[in-house]
Amino acid sequence: MIWLLFALMFGTMMIGVPILLSIALVGYVGIAVVPDLVLPMFAQKMFVQLDSFTLLALPYFILAGALMSASGMSQQLVDFSRVLVGHLRAGLAHASIVASMIFAGVSGSSTADASAIASIVIPTMKKEGYNAGFAAALIATSGTIGAIIPPSMIMVVYGSIAQVSIGGLFLGGIIPGVLVGLFLMATVKVYTYLPDYPELRVIHGKFNLRAVLRSLREVWTALMGPVIIIGGILSGIFTATEAGAIACLYALIIGLVVSRKLKWRDLPGILVEAAVMTTMVSGVIAVAGASGWLLGYLEFNEGVVKFTLSLSQDKTTILLILAVVMIVLGTFVDSLAVLLVFAPAAIQLSRTYGIDPFQMGLVMVMCNQIGSVSPPTAPLLFITTSIAQTTYAEVNRHVWWFMLAETLVMLMVIYVPGLASWIPHYFGF
Numbered sequence: 001m002i003w004l005l006f007a008l009m010f011g012t013m014m015i016g017v018p019i020l021l022s023i024a025l026v027g028y029v030g031i032a033v034v035p036d037l038v039l040p041m042f043a044q045k046m047f048v049q050l051d052s053f054t055l056l057a058l059p060y061f062i063l064a065g066a067l068m069s070a071s072g073m074s075q076q077l078v079d080f081s082r083v084l085v086g087h088l089r090a091g092l093a094h095a096s097i098v099a100s101m102i103f104a105g106v107s108g109s110s111t112a113d114a115s116a117i118a119s120i121v122i123p124t125m126k127k128e129g130y131n132a133g134f135a136a137a138l139i140a141t142s143g144t145i146g147a148i149i150p151p152s153m154i155m156v157v158y159g160s161i162a163q164v165s166i167g168g169l170f171l172g173g174i175i176p177g178v179l180v181g182l183f184l185m186a187t188v189k190v191y192t193y194l195p196d197y198p199e200l201r202v203i204h205g206k207f208n209l210r211a212v213l214r215s216l217r218e219v220w221t222a223l224m225g226p227v228i229i230i231g232g233i234l235s236g237i238f239t240a241t242e243a244g245a246i247a248c249l250y251a252l253i254i255g256l257v258v259s260r261k262l263k264w265r266d267l268p269g270i271l272v273e274a275a276v277m278t279t280m281v282s283g284v285i286a287v288a289g290a291s292g293w294l295l296g297y298l299e300f301n302e303g304v305v306k307f308t309l310s311l312s313q314d315k316t317t318i319l320l321i322l323a324v325v326m327i328v329l330g331t332f333v334d335s336l337a338v339l340l341v342f343a344p345a346a347i348q349l350s351r352t353y354g355i356d357p358f359q360m361g362l363v364m365v366m367c368n369q370i371g372s373v374s375p376p377t378a379p380l381l382f383i384t385t386s387i388a389q390t391t392y393a394e395v396n397r398h399v400w401w402f403m404l405a406e407t408l409v410m411l412m413v414i415y416v417p418g419l420a421s422w423i424p425h426y427f428g429f
Contacts, residue, residue, distance in 0.1 A: 023337060059244075063270070066112075067251035068222070073106060078117065080223075088203070093130070104147075104177060106225045114142075118387045122384065136390060141399065175419045183405040224250075228246065327407075359413065361420070
């Protein structure tokens with residue numbers, strides 16, 4: 001029964017049925033065919049899944065990201081990053097990674113990160129002779145940092161389903177997110193030694209401290225956003241959910257009063273855009289909650305635990321098996337669906353094996369993001385390929401080395417739990 005439901009879900013996704021409808025179809029059909037269940041339970045379980053204080057953070061962070069993008073913060077961050085690391089070989093490539101890391105602390109979304117940075121940096125990269133496929137692959141992969149460095153909408157979704165502290169997950173993403181950025185920069189460094197990429201060996205000037213200080217005067221408002229969000233959570237001034245509302249207020253003040261790039265007439269469009277995105281994500285979460293309850297009723301989680309027990313009882317091996325399964329599935333179907341389906345089973349595994357919940361959460365989130373750049377179903381690659389105006393095949397040719405860099409960081413999180421759990425536990429989460 002369970003495997004037939006999975007076959008139905010993954011099969012419908014592979015033929016192009018939207019993720020929301022695929023998951024909903026599985027839950028609806030499953031409840032309909034189980035004799036002891038009645039169809040109204042599907043709607044009831046959807047409501048229960050959304051009836052969560054934790055999920056209130058979702059619309060706030062979506063709106064905050066939209067307001068900050070409209071306020072011109074992404075352009076400021078790119079300019080600051082160029083001043084900071086633009087003097088290195090492949091300086092523009094390094095600057096795009098640094099900008100993605102900083103913007104991640106503002107947007108909370110890998111999609112917003114990749115699209116905002118790509119629209120600014122890729123045209124400049126192409127003018128300077130960068131290979132369009134290389135540029136698109138790099139920006140797409142560095143965009144995944146948007147879901148790892150706090151705040152993160154994916155962490156809000158995972159935390160609400162797995163009942164794990166959102167604030168703790170946010171803090172757990174700091175070290176892995178920074179490591180992903182550093183490993184991507186190291187990969188770019190390797191590219192500078194390859195003969196086929198002479199444009200990456202060009203050096204534009206020297207490091208200028210005065211220029212950095214001048215740029216700080218322009219970008220300090222953008223840099224203060226992550227500081228306020230994370231600082232407020234750490235100090236206990238507000239919760240992770242309340243941090244979303246604070247981020248919205250801060251973005252609104254900066255856009256209307258400080259930078260003045262945000263106009264009152266822009267707000268209706270921004271609010272509608274944020275509402276549409278919130279509705280889409282909430283719909284997926286609702287049907288995933290109902291379908292997840294059905295899988296739990298059919299003892300799917302217990303089955304996963306028993307199966308893994310038959311393979312190994314080592315925590316590290318269990319995490320490796322889970323990561324491989326998620327990444328492989330993520331190459332064929334939507335990676336968000338894989339995360340939502342496996343989240344209840346993952347938390348059951350963490351409790352059974354004594355795996356730190358923040359380590360498990362970060363592994364799940366990183367697998368989700370690796371899946372978002374894994375061909376053929378790679379939404380971030382589609383975004384940057386369109387902006388770069390190149391072929392999908394050309395981008396695929398370059399993305400594998402950047403994916404390897406992120407995978408290495410994920411393996412580090414698996415083998416060194418403290419990378420994801422030390423900061424949350426230090427602050428009492």
